[in-house]
Amino acid sequence: MSVLESKIPEGPIEKKWTKHKNEINLVNPANKRNIDIIVVGTGLAGGSAAATFAELGYNVKTFCYQDSPRRAHSIAAQGGINASKNYQGDGDSDYRLFYDTVKGGDYRSREANVYRLAEVSGNIIDQCVAQGVPFAREYGGLLDNRSFGGVLVSRTFYAKGQTGQQLLLGAYSAMNRQINRGKIQAFNRHEMMDLVLVDGKARGIIARDLISGEIERHSAHAVVLASGGYGNVFYLSTNAMGSNVMAAWRAHKKGAFFANPCFTQIHPTCIPVSGDLQSKLTLMSESLRNDGRIWVPKNKKDAEAIREGKLKPTEIDEDDRDYYLERRYPAFGNLVPRDVASRAAKERCDEGYGVNKTGQAVYLDFKAAIERYGKEKAFTSGHKNPSKEEIIKLGEEVVESKYGNLFEMYEKITDQNPYKTPMMIFPAVHYTMGGLWVDYNLMTTIPGCYAAGEANFSDHGANRLGASALMQGLADGYFVLPYTIGDYLADDIRTGSIPTDTEEFETAEKEVKERIQKLFNANGKNPVDYYHKKLGKIMWNKCGMSRNEKELKEAMDEIKELREDFWANVKLTGKAEAKNQELEKAGRVADFLELGELFAKDALERNESCGGHFREEYQTEDGEALRDDENYRFVSAWEYVGNPRDAKLHKEQLEFENIELKTRSYK
Amino acid sequence: MKLKLKIWRQEDASAKGGFQNYDVDGIDGDMSFLEMLDVVNNDLINEGEEPIEFDHDCREGICGSCSLQINGEPHGPDRLVTTCQLHMRKFNDGDEIVIEPFRATAFPVIKDLVIDRSSFDRIQHAGGYISVNTSGNTQDANSIPIEKENADDAFYAATCIGCGACVAACKNASAMLFTSAKVSQFALLPQGEIEAHERVLNMVHQMDKEGFGNCTNTGACEIECPKGISLENIARMNREYLGASVAG
Numbered sequence: 001m002s003v004l005e006s007k008i009p010e011g012p013i014e015k016k017w018t019k020h021k022n023e024i025n026l027v028n029p030a031n032k033r034n035i036d037i038i039v040v041g042t043g044l045a046g047g048s049a050a051a052t053f054a055e056l057g058y059n060v061k062t063f064c065y066q067d068s069p070r071r072a073h074s075i076a077a078q079g080g081i082n083a084s085k086n087y088q089g090d091g092d093s094d095y096r097l098f099y100d101t102v103k104g105g106d107y108r109s110r111e112a113n114v115y116r117l118a119e120v121s122g123n124i125i126d127q128c129v130a131q132g133v134p135f136a137r138e139y140g141g142l143l144d145n146r147s148f149g150g151v152l153v154s155r156t157f158y159a160k161g162q163t164g165q166q167l168l169l170g171a172y173s174a175m176n177r178q179i180n181r182g183k184i185q186a187f188n189r190h191e192m193m194d195l196v197l198v199d200g201k202a203r204g205i206i207a208r209d210l211i212s213g214e215i216e217r218h219s220a221h222a223v224v225l226a227s228g229g230y231g232n233v234f235y236l237s238t239n240a241m242g243s244n245v246m247a248a249w250r251a252h253k254k255g256a257f258f259a260n261p262c263f264t265q266i267h268p269t270c271i272p273v274s275g276d277l278q279s280k281l282t283l284m285s286e287s288l289r290n291d292g293r294i295w296v297p298k299n300k301k302d303a304e305a306i307r308e309g310k311l312k313p314t315e316i317d318e319d320d321r322d323y324y325l326e327r328r329y330p331a332f333g334n335l336v337p338r339d340v341a342s343r344a345a346k347e348r349c350d351e352g353y354g355v356n357k358t359g360q361a362v363y364l365d366f367k368a369a370i371e372r373y374g375k376e377k378a379f380t381s382g383h384k385n386p387s388k389e390e391i392i393k394l395g396e397e398v399v400e401s402k403y404g405n406l407f408e409m410y411e412k413i414t415d416q417n418p419y420k421t422p423m424m425i426f427p428a429v430h431y432t433m434g435g436l437w438v439d440y441n442l443m444t445t446i447p448g449c450y451a452a453g454e455a456n457f458s459d460h461g462a463n464r465l466g467a468s469a470l471m472q473g474l475a476d477g478y479f480v481l482p483y484t485i486g487d488y489l490a491d492d493i494r495t496g497s498i499p500t501d502t503e504e505f506e507t508a509e510k511e512v513k514e515r516i517q518k519l520f521n522a523n524g525k526n527p528v529d530y531y532h533k534k535l536g537k538i539m540w541n542k543c544g545m546s547r548n549e550k551e552l553k554e555a556m557d558e559i560k561e562l563r564e565d566f567w568a569n570v571k572l573t574g575k576a577e578a579k580n581q582e583l584e585k586a587g588r589v590a591d592f593l594e595l596g597e598l599f600a601k602d603a604l605e606r607n608e609s610c611g612g613h614f615r616e617e618y619q620t621e622d623g624e625a626l627r628d629d630e631n632y633r634f635v636s637a638w639e640y641v642g643n644p645r646d647a648k649l650h651k652e653q654l655e656f657e658n659i660e661l662k663t664r665s666y667k
Numbered sequence: 668m669k670l671k672l673k674i675w676r677q678e679d680a681s682a683k684g685g686f687q688n689y690d691v692d693g694i695d696g697d698m699s700f701l702e703m704l705d706v707v708n709n710d711l712i713n714e715g716e717e718p719i720e721f722d723h724d725c726r727e728g729i730c731g732s733c734s735l736q737i738n739g740e741p742h743g744p745d746r747l748v749t750t751c752q753l754h755m756r757k758f759n760d761g762d763e764i765v766i767e768p769f770r771a772t773a774f775p776v777i778k779d780l781v782i783d784r785s786s787f788d789r790i791q792h793a794g795g796y797i798s799v800n801t802s803g804n805t806q807d808a809n810s811i812p813i814e815k816e817n818a819d820d821a822f823y824a825a826t827c828i829g830c831g832a833c834v835a836a837c838k839n840a841s842a843m844l845f846t847s848a849k850v851s852q853f854a855l856l857p858q859g860e861i862e863a864h865e866r867v868l869n870m871v872h873q874m875d876k877e878g879f880g881n882c883t884n885t886g887a888c889e890i891e892c893p894k895g896i897s898l899e900n901i902a903r904m905n906r907e908y909l910g911a912s913v914a915g
Binding site: 066067068070071075087120130131137138140142143162166172174186238241274275277283409413482524527529573 | 679695697698699701702705706709711712713715716717718720722723724725726727728729730731732745747748752754756777778781783784785787788791792793794795796797798799800801802803805806807808809811812813814815818819821822825826828829852853856858859
């Protein structure tokens with residue numbers, strides 16, 4: 001029997017959340033003043049949760065490794081945030097957003113959580129507008145929308161290509177108001193090193209002050225982990241350099257189950273890798289697929305000539321281009337979900353049609369969009385017979401107004417002008433759907449330890465749709481946790497503040513210090529990056545866009561070997577009791593070296609293909625993912641028992657009562 | 668590409684810092700400036716020396732973590748980019764590059780090239796928000812139409828990444844561009860109007876308290892700003908401030 005209790009409320013799906021809110025325990029305002037909450041991570045989920053807890057009256061401590069909460073990596077999200085407002089009158093509804101998200105996730109998410117997400121999505125937009133988030137507007141003064149992959153409506157709200165930045169600054173401003181009131185104490189440049197359990201409940205954390213190197217104890221009645229995803233296990237990803245799994249992994253080792261670690265999103269439109277010394281990959285927003293057309297040459301000899309620099313993409317005739325997404329998926333075309341688009345790009349490149357010097361890139365072309373917009377603009381401004389030059393000039397202006405900052409960024413990085421020649425793109429690791437297992441209340445398997453945003457697993461199944469990460473982060477932080485955490489804390493109104501001079505804190509602190517010392521005691525042969533890059537290569541080659549049994553087994557062994565080598569031979573410089581960026585990196589890579597092995601094991605045990613998890617052994621005749629609902633319609637929740645490879649599997653069976661299980665088709 | 672680097676090293680906030688010279692080889696034009704520093708650091712670690720510390724995170728020009736005064740200019744010679752998006756193709760083989768932290772009294776050095784910009788956070792704490800609680804029952808997002816031009820201007824002001832280049836570029840180390848960008852974002856929106864007076868007074872008061880200098884209209888901040896935040900914001904803040912002061 002499973003020990004997992006998802007605590008999904010009874011009743012019809014559209015009434016579950018309302019009913020639950022009506023029935024759970026509340027903490028009265030006077031008692032909230034006596035309760036402390038720790039929030040680790042200050043991105044959209046953590047920032048919004050912290051601000052809302054403080055508004056309610058709880059005492060909040062926030063922790064982030066950056067020098068300010070405003071720099072959390074949510075800030076880099078570009079394209080937008082979904083909400084089922086139906087402002088466009090195109091038939092959107094909570095049900096459709098729910099349906100699209102479950103289908104997009106290839107039927108591996110929990111229905112009740114996703115429905116709640118859709119239900120509160122509209123409130124998020126209301127809240128953000130009230131906070132002064134400057135979303136894009138139409139000339140009539142109302143909010144504008146655009147379309148993202150995997151859906152047939154326009155439900156994405158945006159602020160040019162900086163939606164994440166604007167939403168995060170909104171949450172940060174809400175935090176600022178509470179910092180000013182003294183209700184939030186912000187510990188910036190601090191890293192959570194371990195979770196402290198007292199009587200089986202999460203009661204605090206051990207943190208390292210990244211400036212002084214001091215190890216600190218912090219207690220609370222509940223701990224919220226909103227520390228983001230673990231995409232950096234691949235070394236090269238679109239994550240920030242500092243993004244890491246430490247908080248979630250420490251909690252996992254203390255008893256929180258880790259769910260679906262192999263569900264990773266590889267985003268189709270990133271700037272291709274250019275060299276060996278590259279440190280990170282840059283995303284080009286999915287919104288570009290609204291207007292850009294993706295293609296490779298139809299003839300292999302053209303692709304070869306392009307790779308050798310003898311032919312330019314603009315010299316290839318329309319008839320000699322293969323718009324492979326439009327060819328394979330006529331209904332959704334260039335707007336298929338991310339996993340489908342990424343795999344299709346890989347398939348073409350593997351077959352030898354890739355462009356760029358490396359052969360690992362495809363084109364994203366705006367020529368057709370520029371001409372279409374140019375004609376439209378000329379027509380509406382009274383030019384009935386515009387020249388080709390006029391059309392292109394006007395069209396480029398329209399495209400610039402929509403995607404100007406993205407085009408600029410592309411040009412800065414690649415030194416090529418995307419108005420004149422197609423962009424080159426290739427898939428890159430972007431987001432992790434897997435994360436800490438949580439119940440309907442977002443509590444992990446450790447009482448009092450919650451996980452929110454990308455750090456949990458619950459809403460996106462095996463593939464996340466575009467513009468849904470921002471929605472989930474803010475839903476969890478503004479509208480879910482503030483209710484559900486009260487249900488748990490209602491039992492703590494008489495507890496009083498949690499002392500830190502206890503054996504539990506003492507032991508946890510000692511273990512943290514010993515671990516740091518162990519890193520310094522290694523032989524000092526190779527720098528931290530050496531290990532991180534090696535791990536990344538194993539992950540990308542054997543646990544990336546397509547996986548098979550043989551390579552996953554190899555990956556598990558190679559990662560284990562690399563981990564042992566790391567602990568024996570890593571080279572650190574400087575001191576533990578001072579600012580030390582190498583030490584910070586080492587601690588993070590040490591955890592990735594454990595998570596990576598569990599990741600491979602999870603992928604190995606899931607003998608089906610679904611969403612971002614593509615097992616070569618399980619595919620249809622035309623190369624689409626082949627799900628196995630009979631045997632794998634469950635969430636894999638892993639319990640730590642010593643070594644990552646020995647982790648114990650617990651299954652949460654997924655029930656689909658409101659959506660019929662179907663083979664996902666975007667044709 | 669081979670380069671000669673002169674880099675500021677400083678052990679901690681209280682130590683006396685100074686320049687050290689480093690030679691680096693094998694730099695490719697497609698590398699970013701920070702990737703070039705990664706190469707230098709990798710060499711240092713291999714020699715058993717402490718690497719040069721600098722702030723960085725997203726490496727795509729949006730988090731505002733990276734800084735660096737490069738050959739006397741915040742974020743280096745290119746326009747409208749942060750240091751992480753500055754590419755080495757902007758330099759030539761054999762160039763000497765001087766790299767220092769942003770210099771300002773309100774931005775004390777923590778270590779090497781890492782500075783403390785918490786003064787910016789404190790300006791925001793003083794009033795960089797609209798006082799609205801989270802409820803799920805705020806009014807519908809479309810109930811107040813906002814003129815597109817104002818919404819766009821508010822957005823442009825809000826694209827400030829809080830890196831501090833404006834302060835580093837200013838001979839007076841003034842934070843007027845930063846503060847005015849936030850004041851403007853809210854002043855341009857109907858939601859922000861209600862607290863506008865209090866906000867501008869509190870934020871400007873905090874800005875002065877942090878030890879930032881005055882604005883003497885040289886415009887260096889606008890030129891060096893990686894996000895192109897406009898000087899018009901400063902003019903708007905001055906009007907707001909005057910209005911609020913007169914209103915008392």
